[in-house]
Structures are given as structure tokens and as C-alpha cells.
Amino acid sequence: DQQVKQNSPSLSVQEGRISILNCDYTNSMFDYFLWYKKYPAEGPTFLISISSIKDKNEDGRFTVFLNKSAKHLSLHIVPSQPGDSAVYFCAASARGTGANSKLTFGKGITLSVRP
Amino acid sequence: GAGVSQTPSNKVTEKGKYVELRCDPISGHTALYWYRQSLGQGPEFLIYFQGTGAADDSGLPNDRFFAVRPEGSVSTLKIQRTERGDSAVYLCASSFTGTRIDEQYFGPGTRLTVT
Numbered sequence: 100d101q102q103v104k105q106n107s108p109s110l111s112v113q114e115g116r117i118s119i120l121n122c123d124y125t126n127s128m129f130d131y132f133l134w135y136k137k138y139p140a141e142g143p144t145f146l147i148s149i150s151s152i153k154d155k156n157e158d159g160r161f162t163v164f165l166n167k168s169a170k171h172l173s174l175h176i177v178p179s180q181p182g183d184s185a186v187y188f189c190a191a192s193a194r195g196t197g198a199n200s201k202l203t204f205g206k207g208i209t210l211s212v213r214p
Numbered sequence: 215g216a217g218v219s220q221t222p223s224n225k226v227t228e229k230g231k232y233v234e235l236r237c238d239p240i241s242g243h244t245a246l247y248w249y250r251q252s253l254g255q256g257p258e259f260l261i262y263f264q265g266t267g268a269a270d271d272s273g274l275p276n277d278r279f280f281a282v283r284p285e286g287s288v289s290t291l292k293i294q295r296t297e298r299g300d301s302a303v304y305l306c307a308s309s310f311t312g313t314r315i316d317e318q319y320f321g322p323g324t325r326l327t328v329t
Contacts, residue, residue, distance in 0.1 A: 192315050200262075201270060202249075204300070
């Protein structure tokens with residue numbers, strides 16, 4: 100059973116426009132959420148995170164929104180740049196349970212930003 | 215500074231053979247994680263070390279998989295009697311303490327192909 104779901108496998112946007120990447124989760128014990136970015140032949144790199152006590156976290160062009168009641172989060176990138184083209188993974192952790200920081204990942208979404 | 219390194223970068227082996235995959239974490243990082251990424255999927259947690267001990271091995275799929283970290287730095291993931299379904303990219307990550315989730319730094323992975 101997929102506890103973290105990224106239902107759209109790909110997204111293509113024009114440079115300068117907004118990219119919105121969506122993620123849903125089913126496990127109500129998850130209380131910390133992260134987005135990772137991955138280029139080919141490289142490991143995932145941390146992008147931005149949000150705790151369940153917040154509904155928004157912003158870092159430069161990247162903003163993550165969390166809707167706990169809907170068990171939904173989204174990553175907004177604005178303005179999108181060609182260098183943002185990569186695979187983006189949504190991940191979650193149940194750190195409030197005292198568990199270690201192991202992450203549960205979604206399948207990822209491939210973002211293509213057209214010049 | 216040096217990041218997480220993994221060797222080999224690629225490994226092709228025949229079904230039934232034994233393989234070892236190595237991870238060199240960032241110096242001073244006490245926590246080390248192994249994940250497996252199958253084709254079209256996100257990374258899947260395998261095992262977590264805090265120092266020399268395996269604090270959580272709940273993600274290991276069966277007893278053919280084993281991992282060690284004898285001196286609290288380098289870790290080796292060992293797979294016995296490999297099967298074609300073991301083909302995947304094996305990712306290693308490390309963090310300073312394991313208590314800050316967004317501090318997991320990933321290596322580039324080892325692509326294992328079982329023929």
C-alpha cells in the first residue's frame with residue numbers, strides 16, 4: 100500500500116510560470132513532510148520541508164503548502180526555471196512517534212520546464 | 215567537503231550470486247540509512263544505523279539481505295542468492311545525528327542488475 104502518493108507522473112511548464120506538484124498521504128501518523136529533487140545519476144537532494152504544525156513554508160522560489168485535513172501537500176515553484184527540470188519526490192516521516200527519521204517516499208514526478 | 219560515496223556505481227551479477235555494496239558516509243555522521251529504488255518507484259527504506267548498531271531493520275525484504283557498519287562509519291549492504299527482483303538502485307544516506315530529518319544526505323547510488 101502506497102502511503103505517500105504522487106499521482107501525476109510528469110508535469111511540463113513554461114519557463115517563468117508556476118509549477119505545482121501535488122502529493123497525498125494516507126498515514127495519519129506522518130507529521131513531517133519533505134520534498135527532494137533528483138537529477139539523473141545523482142542521489143536525491145533535500146529541497147524544502149514542513150512540519151504538521153504549520154500549513155506553509157517558504158524558501159525563495161519554493162513554497163510548500165500542507166492541508167492536514169485533506170492529507171495533501173503541494174510544492175509551488177515560481178518562477179520556474181529550466182534548471183528546475185528534475186524528478187521531485189515527496190517524502191514523509193512519523194518522527195512524533197519516537198521513530199527514527201526513516202522516510203517514506205512517493206513515486207516521484209518528472210518536471211520539465213520549457214525555455 | 216566530500217559527500218556520501220557509494221561503490222561500485224554499477225554492478226551486474228548473475229542470479230544466485232552474492233553481492234556487496236559499500237557506502238562511505240560523510241565524516242562525523244553517526245546515522246546511516248539504506249534505501250532501495252526500483253524502476254518507476256520512489257526510494258524505499260531498508261535499514262537505519264545509529265553508530266555501529268542497526269536501530270531499525272524493518273525494511274529489509276527478507277533474510278537474504280544483511281547490512282553491517284562495524285566501526286560506525288563505512289557500511290556494507292550484503293545480498294545473498296540474488297534474484298532478478300533485487301535489480302534496483304541502492305541508495306545510502308547519512309546524517310549528523312539522525313534526529314533532524316532534513317539532514318539526510320544521499321549518495322549517488324549503486325545500480326544493481328541481476329541477470
